[in-house]
Amino acid sequence: MRYLPLTADDRQDMLASIGAGDIDDLFVDVPADKLLGEPLNLPDHQSEMAIERHMSALAAQNHAAGSGPSFLGAGAYRHHVPATVKHLMSRGEFLTAYTPYQPEISQGTLQVLFEFQTQVARLTGMEVANASMYDGSTACGEAVLMARRITKNKKVILSGNLHPHYADVVETVTRYMDDDVIRLPAAPEGGLPDVEIIDDLSCVVIQNPDVFGHVHDLAPLAEKLHEAGALLIVVVTEAVSLGAIRSPGEMGADIVVVEGQSIGNSMNFGGPYLGLFATRLRYVRQMPGRLCGETVDSDGQRGFVLTLSTREQHIRREKATSNICTNSGLCALAFSIHLSLLGETGLRQLASINHARAVHLAEKLEAVEGVSVVNESLFNELTLRVPSDAAGLVQRLADQNILAGVPASRLFGEGTGVDDLILLAATETNTEEDIDQLCDALQEALS
Amino acid sequence: MSDIRYSEEHEWIRVDGDVGTVGISDYAQGALGDVVFVEMPEVGTNLDQNAEVGVIESVKAASEIYTPVSGEVVAVNDAVDGDPSLVNTDPLGEGWLFQVKLSNADELDGLANQEAYDKFLEGLD
Amino acid sequence: MMNRQGRPSQAAENTSRTTGPTSTGHKALDLSEPLIFEQDRPGQTGVDFEDVPLSRSRLGGLDRDQSIGLPGLTESQVVRHYTRLSRKNYAIDMGMFPLGSCTMKHNPRLNEAMAGLPGFADIHPLQPTSTIQGALAVMDQLGDWLIELTGMPGVSLAPKAGAHGELCGLMTIRAALEARGDARSRVLVPESAHGTNPATAALCGYKVDSIPANDEGRVDLEALKEKLDDDVAAIMLTNPNTCGLFERDIVEIAELTHAAGAFFYCDGANFNAIVGKVRPGDLGIDAMHINLHKTFSTPHGGGGPGSGPVTFSEALVPYAPGPFVKQAGDALTLDEGFEPEAIGRMAAFHGQMGMFIRALTYMLSHGGDGLKQVAEDAVLNANYILSSLQDVMSPSFAGPCMHEALFDDKFLKDTGVSTLDFSKALIDEGFHPMTMYFPLVVQGAMLIEPTETESRESLDEFIHALRHLAQSASSGKSNSFVAAPQYAPVTRLDETQAARKPVLSYQPPEVDAAE
Missing domain, CATH: 3.90.1150.10 (Aspartate Aminotransferase, domain 1)
Structure with missing residues (x-):
């Protein structure tokens, strides 16, 4: 078992030094009848080569898109x-680090996140971006919850040309809130939905380009919503489009969520992906997810830390802006490296x-x-x-x-x-x- | 300063006429550490005694602010908004949080005076 | 002090660090590195493309006409930038990372190689199922392993991380309760729980009711009984719990929970302590998420991605969300039709496939026999640390621990050294600190999780460092703690300033001047 460094002698010595007779003395708090007596119905350990054969055979049953x-x-x-992305993101110092809870020995990850946040803010035309979410669809769900916290209104209108899976995720995440989610019918021929301003309207969610590929000018809709005190959430599933199309920020978006997979990341059969999440500075305290910020160390030199953590579950518990704990760090790194190469x-x-x-x-x-x-x-x-x-x-x-x-x-x-x-x-x-x-x-x- | 009164949630109130000024106690600011942000109630809001009206945050903690008396919020301290460290450096003075027009002055009688609050703190550890 | 090889482990006094900065700001291998935005050479790029002429723009007149503001760098600049930054990180590849509750174990590179096979990495989630039979087989096999290891009959692979799994599990519980017309309003969560537990309960529309811990670091059974009534939807319990202890009363807790008509959610963050030894299904658990990045070694990547499949008891299976892999004749299919009684889609596609491959590779590497050894060695290593430090540090609870050892700050009383200082001093000794100030149920907590992939030698080195620090703290050398770390790329950072005046993206200097 190549990943287990203890030898049988080590185990004996260590048990003796602890004062335990055998290993099950350390499992003494487990009800005795619940400790498995018989081996599980699973194969025994295998060599690296055997596993390569097994997994490669499975991979060969897929038609790789390329x-x-x-x-x-x-x-x-x-x-x-680019090959450079894979090479750099595979460095063990990035790949095998944890969440940067100890900033003095995590400046690599933290500076990457700070640069990533800046890249995302600029790309979306917004003022502030977080350190990433699971993917575009879950970021969309979080955006709807955030709009509700800001507006204190409960009605959500989803464009019919929003990716149906994204709309499904919004419905799931609001299932047990008292939000009222209205899904407009799909309009494959294009055209922005004629959104009617209703009472208690929190936000409208529009994808651009939409799921059928149409590109929309969202500025008039943004204006109409802002007059009514509601927010415009813009969803972008193809991050590369932000390099050609006027940014959501320029068009008046209040929250922008993007699936960032396109830049730096493989398709991976649907995950892991990368949710980009950006908004206006005035809403930053209602944002979900981690944020990295600039500060100085005790010698006055620049450094980075996770900040505004009182929004998050580990401090605020049931009053947190979200239950999210992880981000999509490695995918964000790949995105950031690729975007640095592109410029x-x-x-x-x-x-x-x-x-x-x-x-x-x-x-x-x-x-x-x-x-x-x-x-x-x-x-x-x-x-x-x-x-x-x-x-x-x-x-x-x-x-x-x-x-x-x-x-x-x-x-x-x-x-x-x-x-x-x-x-x-x-x-x-x-x-x-x-x-x-x-x-x-x-x-x-x-x- | 004998007119100061404290709640068990460590807010203080000092009343002038029918308007009370509210802040957090020196003990509370010490327990919280460096204050980095205060979410204030909105002016014009009507509050019930002990209602949650805002949040005060340090780097690693967040704590709800409760109003020690009922009434209408008539002012908030914009200076604290710009410089939250005032809550640490001068919690009973410059670091006040909001002012409330009392709707029931009798509620003050239920609050601790300085001496009683000091005793209360001794019992806390 | 001499290390095991007999060489002095510290430089002689008179050759220790010289003072004063270098002319470049670099310190030998510790190279200072500006932001990419400060290295911008407009027009520069690190990629080149073939020219593709555009016949006419069809962007609906919405062509981007303003600059984005992305810096231009060459490929070699980019390589140096990220290489230099990487060296400012501590990582499990470099040394022991005993971050309790986070399970930083060795990340085998075979996992990475398998996930990178084009047959896995280069497939689209919406390809016809006839073209992705191998991917469906991976999901199917992973599900089978999780079912066998947990002794629970159903599994949803969709959740993207542990907290997402909690949401999936608790929503499924609520759906099951609503199906019988009884959603209830409260969820019981121990004080020692991860913050995600109460945050998740709130997202499901539940009120959180906190259960106190007893003086043995476990759920206070009497307090639980008092709170458990017909308004409780679920109890959310981590087992082994966040104090690193197995909940001895777990079977009784499950029985009481079920008798009250509620469900038992287990936060499976610490499954690595019991995998192959105990099956959660045998303990009466109804739903449990499994952090593949903890128990099954997928890399943490500086904060993610995670993966949080959830296993379910029979009673909850009908309400659990897909997509599910199903057998249809000779082929596998992906069932994306969500049953009306089940909760809906958790995310756009089918879960963290890249993590499934890594986790399955790891499971196959260890086999059923190896996974049991994983749990035993993780527990043995933690207890070895606990017993080797109990005379100089203060264990919070008596008796053996599971996969992590919890200490409080009693041994630092009157030393002028805090848990934070103590942790930062460990950085200078070459280790990543343990988890600090969590769980909240003990004062100044230090939670140490060595994992099974540390050798006896590395444990001994770590124990040596901690004993040394504990002794220096008690001998009054608090100054060196307060100033720690001294050998990291930066000294202690001002988190108060970061939060008071948040700077969350790069602002060019001229903007600063205009303010």
């Missing part, structure tokens, strides 16, 4: 992660390439007979209308090693009026050939 054309988006995106120039270029690829994809798809692109506006995602049964079509293409996109029915449910829609994304990882292959296969499948 092994063929892939156009999946809808909340998770395939982007290129202003690189991010804009990356965003522009994504947009160019998607526009090109849209043009090519429009030439395929029998299908139509729903979007006028888009960033790197679009919605394709096919003659019927999008899910079946996606499956047929998957059987030819082409991951053609996400059938909208997978997110919204079958029979909800979206059965003929496929959501597709194109990123810098898609080549010209990928797009041609997709369009050819689509044409063939439909003819």
Whole structure:
């Protein structure tokens, strides 16, 4: 057992020095009849090579997105992660450190978090960002709870073009609060919902670009909500879009939540991901999650600490702003390293390439007979209308090693009026050939 | 200073006419440590005696503020908002928190005077 | 003082640190490092892309026209930046990290390698299930291991961390209670509980009712009986508890809880102490989250990500949230249809897959036999520390501990040294401090959790350091404690200033000047 350094002799010596006869003398507080007598029905320990064989065999049963054309988006995106990111984030000093509770020996993690918070604030056009949440969807749930604390109102309106899984998470997290969550119907053709100002309105949640790929100007809505004393929460599932589109902050958002996976992180079958969470400075004390702040040490040199902790569960317990304890530290590190590599120039270029690829994809798809692109506006995602049964079509293409996109029915449910829609994304990882292959296969499948 | 009265939650009140000035005691500020933030009640709010009206925070602790008397909040101390350390350096003076227009002056009789409060503190450890 | 190799472990007096800063601000291997924003060379970038022409912008007229404010750095600058920063961190890879209640054990790199296989890392959560059979198999196998290890029949893999698991578990309990028309209004939480427990109960709309500890560091059974009535939805108990002690009365607590019609939630943060030895299901527990990053060695990454699957008793299974992996003929499918009586979706996708792979790799490495040894060695190491320090420090409770040893600050009385000072002095000795001031039920708590992956030699070195510090504190050398740490990249930081005037993002100097 390669991870256990004690030898049998060590154990004997140590038990003797403690004054225990055998190991179960130390488990004396466990009711005797509850100590397992028989071995569990589990395999015994295995060598490193045996495990590599087992796990590699399982991995081989998956179709890695990079092994063929892939156009999946809808909340998770395939982007290129530079080798430098993986190398730096794998350093043991980052990978195997804990939450920076002892700041004097955690300045590495803390400075990274401070830089990360600054990057996120600038990217979203907001004043303050926290040290990250679990993912975009749970950050969205937290944003709704935060809006309620700020406005003391209870009604929440969710745009119908918010990723349905995000809307589900909001419903789950408010399930036992007395919030009233109103889900507007999906509008695949685009167009911002005509939000009616109702009594007791806490916030409106809008995704931009929305789940069908449409891009919206949110400024008029923000103004309308602010007049009514309600907040605008903007959700972004594709972080790279922030390099091309006017920031949510500029458009008047009060809270911005972003799924940060796109920058620095692999798709990992859905997790771990990275929730970015940003807001206005005046709301900082209602924010969930950890915050890193600048200060000085006793010699007057700059240093960083976790701060404003009285918002958090370990101090405030049942009155905390959230029950969250962990952040997504390692994913935040990957994000921050990748964004440092990109810089202003690189991010804009990356965003522009994504947009160019998607526009090109849209043009090519429009030439395929029998299908139509729903979007006028888009960033790197679009919605394709096919003659019927999008899910079946996606499956047929998957059987030819082409991951053609996400059938909208997978997110919204079958029979909800979206059965003929496929959501597709194109990123810098898609080549010209990928797009041609997709369009050819689509044409063939439909003819 | 003989007119000062204390609650068991370690707030003090000093009354001038029908307006009482409220703060936290020297003992309370010492127990809390360096005060970093005070969340004040809103002016115009009507409070019941012993209601939770705000929060006072140090780096590692947060403690609710309760009003020792009923009445309407007529002022809060903006100076403390700008410099919370006033609560530590001068808890009974510059570090006052808010003023309340008393609706029931009889409530003062239930509060401890300096001597009784000092005795109360002795019993605390 | 000599170390084991017989070399002096401290430099001679007259060669100790010279005074005065260097001209660069660097101190040999301790290189000072400005923020990325202070290294900005506008236009610079560390990546290059192929040119892709854009035929026409379709951003709906919302093209970003203002600068974002991201600094430009070269690739080599970025490598140096993060390498230099990394060296300002303590980590389990460097030495013992006895942070009680946090379980900093060795993180095997095999786990990382397996999670990085393209067949796992490069799959999209919404791919057709025919293309992700291996991923579903990982979830299925992990679930089977957790079910076998806990003796509980159901598991939800969705929760993204321990506190998220608590939320999942307590919401499931509430759903089960509401299904029988009886949501109830209170949750009982011991005083010694993690802060996440009361915070979670509040999120589920429950009032928190605190149960005191008895003088043996365990739940006061009489107080519990008094509070347990038909308005109590659940009790949330950590076992072994946050004092590092097994709750001896746990079976009776479960019986009383069930007799009152309530459910028993166990915070499984300390499952590493009993894995393979005791099954929580046999103790009468209804729901328990398992921090994969604690018991099953996935890395903490400077604060996350975690992963918090929850196991459930039969009574709660119908209310637990998916997605669930199911067998359909020869293939596995992912059931994302949430039953109407179950609580809804906890997060966008299917849980922390990257952590599932690491945890499963670790489980397979140890096997059932090794996991039992994990628990035994963790408990043995903690007791070895407890018994080796009891004469110079003050253990809070009598008797053996489980996986962590709790001391209070009685041994520091009248020394002028606080728990904080004592912990900071340990930094200078080359260790990460123990958990300080938690649990709240003892004065000036110091909670030491060595884990099973420390060798006898490293335990002895740690014990030696603590004995040395305890003796210097009692011999009146408080000055060196108050000034500690002296050898860290920074000295003690002013947390009061950080909180009074929060600076939460970089502000360029000219903005400061304008204020």
